[in-house]
Amino acid sequence: MIYQANMMRYLKKMAYSATIIFAILVIFEGGIPMAAQDFRWANAVVRPQMDDISWTDVNITLQIDENSMVLQAKNINGTNYFRVGEIADALNISPQELLFHFTARAIEDHRYLNLREIANHFGFRIFWVGTRNTIIVDTVDNRAVGEPVFRMEPLPANIVEIIGGSSFHDHAPFGLDFLTYLTISYVDFENVHRIGHMIVAEEIGQEVLDIFQEIFEYGFPIERMRLIDFYDAGDYLSMADNNSVAFNFRTIAGTNTLSRHAFGMAIDINPVQNPYIRGDIVWPAAGAEYMDRHNVRPGMIIHGDVVYHAFTSRGWTWGGNWRSPRDYHHFERR
Secondary structure, eight states: OHHHHHHHHHHHHHHHHHHHHHHHHHHHHOOOOOSSSOEEETTEEEEOOOTTOOOEEEEEEEEETTEEEEEEEEEETTEEEEEHHHHHHHHTOOHHHHHHHSEEEEETTEEEEEHHHHHHHHTOEEEEEGGGTEEEEEOOOOBOOSSOOEEEESOOHHHHHHHBTTTBOTTSSSOGGGEEEEEEEEEOTTOOEEEEEEEEEGGGHHHHHHHHHHHHHHTOBOSEEOOGGGGTTOHHHHHHTTEEBOOOOOBOTTSSSBOGGGGTOEEEOOTTTSOEEETTEEESGGGGGGOOTTSOOTTOOOTTSHHHHHHHTTTOEEGGGOSSSEETTEEEOO
């Protein structure tokens, strides 16, 4: 009996040791348990692969702040799951931290996580642009602390690096000193004071600050104000995200003519509430809800309102006055 008892204690100790070794291999060597029960380490959970799960391999562009990348995902019932290591690198979060907080799904010997769950936990904003197969991930908290700010300065070194080869190109007929970097206070649709940034031509920098100070003091809501480079200089992505923007060295859509945006002499405000309309074309698509300009709602620019007056009283032209196209979010300076 004593021998049997000692043997049982020995076997239990060996089983416990084997479990610990297996756990270490799983966590640090990238292995995945496929047993019927969930494997747990701290709060890390990996769901076992199930025979009845089906998925589709999809390539999705992630626009994370100013960085753009394409990752392969597994689409399960309309939800995209990304490999733990890849999404951790993209978000600059350690895989161990992600696995501590979230349940991973085991697929084809890899672990996958739901991006929306990650965003909700860490307070990131994500926005799906289906027409471009792109997920915009905004990790920046731009809520203002303190007094309103309206400041202009030469382009900081980090901004020069961001816009190079993106919104600014070496073949532009001017140098970087032609442009200025603006820091602008605005209120969003929930009346939260935020800080945004724009790049415009240096010669109109102070005038633009005066315009936005007038808009801010009135309380007109602006959804978002980020450099176009946070959308890989993509005009449609910026519009779809309802971003207000100025400089982008590009041509007018469908032409070879440089836009006034290319010279930092044009500004777009709330493109969703103030869409571009040409015949049956409405950009962005969500702007179709705002085609009726008599049904005035927050964020819309209307002839004679504070935004219209702030720009036109200083010699700017409003695209909403054009016969065709009607570009309700667009103001430009000549």
